[in-house]
Amino acid sequence: MATNQNSSAMLMLLEPTVARDWVKESGGTASDGARRAMETEAGELLQALRHGLEQGGDVDALDAPAWASLRDALEGLSRSRVAQGQTAADTSAFVLGLKRPLFNGLQQKLASDPQATMSAMWAITLLVDRMAQWTVSSYQRTREEVINRQQQELLELSTPVIKLWEGVLAVPMIGTLDSARTQLVMETLLQRIVEAGAQLAIIDITGVPTVDTLVAQHLLKTVSAIRLMGAECIISGIRPQIAQTIVHLGIDLQGIASKANLADALAMALQQTGFRIERAAA
Known part of the structure; x- marks a missing residue:
């Protein structure tokens, strides 16, 4: 029952303004073009997050089938950040930036129910932390694939016939x-x-x-x-x-x-x- 309540609470928080607040939190001094790209990434992740919650995804099991679209979105984010030359820490920090907009929404919508607020806050913390961990793992795998491919290409270039x-x-x-x-x-x-x-x-x-x-x-x-x-x-x-x-x-x-x-x-x-x-x- 608590899981269903937390899922409902998080779904209630996923408003259109969350993506803008998320980018504002994580964008820093990014250029306008970079901010627009981040808004697109944030929107795709929020859409996948909403889908997982609607499928009854458990925040303790990000590898469950309900979170398949969210995992795909996180892996896509990692591949994009590797191609841009950004670090795993920057990519993880972007995902963790989702916490503040969701916490702000909790304070506005569930202020009259402290127990529900704490429960939803804990669920948000677990889920976003797991999203960040998954992103780091995906980033490392993608980076290793790029390095291996580059090494193979260098080998081929260094041994011409x-x-x-x-x-x-x-x-x-x-x-x-x-x-x-x-x-x-x-x-x-x-x-x-x-x-x-x-x-x-x-x-x-x-x-x-x-x-x-x-x-x-x-x-x-x-x-x-x-x-x-x-x-x-x-x-x-x-x-x-x-x-x-x-x-x-x-x-x-x-x-x-x-x-x-x-x-x-x-x-x-x-x-x-x-x-x-x-x-x-x-």
Whole structure:
């Protein structure tokens, strides 16, 4: 019965002026455009809140089916704030700003019934706090999704497969090699070998700062996969320091062609594929 009474009391408070008072409470020094956007967000949240209350939603269980539209609205708010570059704290503070307009409405409408006022105030506090918590969780999930997507895009941009010559592909490696990046390089390179019908692939490690046992193992796996596709591989960019490291680590690169720079690797690749380049007479 108390839950029904609190729901009825909150429904009574959700007047059109609440959205304006909410934005006034949370807007601060925001521009006119930002205030209009906040009013739209506030209106959508209030509409979803009204729907949940009408469905008999319990303020202690925001994950109940009755609050589905409210959860969707909160997640939409979080995605919007992530895209705008705002923080989780700012987003949560905006939701918490709903308390004051509702409390002001309680004082006006239920002033003659202190017990009902306290009960409704507690229900409002629980519900709005849970809304703010849900918003923070949604914000963090959305932010993690954005970061993961950006990392994937950076990986793809940092491992381009370039066609150097007919039947010759090259992959310039820049930065540290790890399992995830090696897997992406392997998948991209093998796909391009199939599409281009390439006979030779050059893996240039000039931009790789260090080569340890793990990096060498990743390179060997990539070379093995290339050979299984019927192509050969040349590793270029092996600097003196990297050569010494490979020898000291006891890494066996026998059977894998290697060159000091990409130009030498390309010359070797052209020779192996039957091309010969000569300087034109002056």
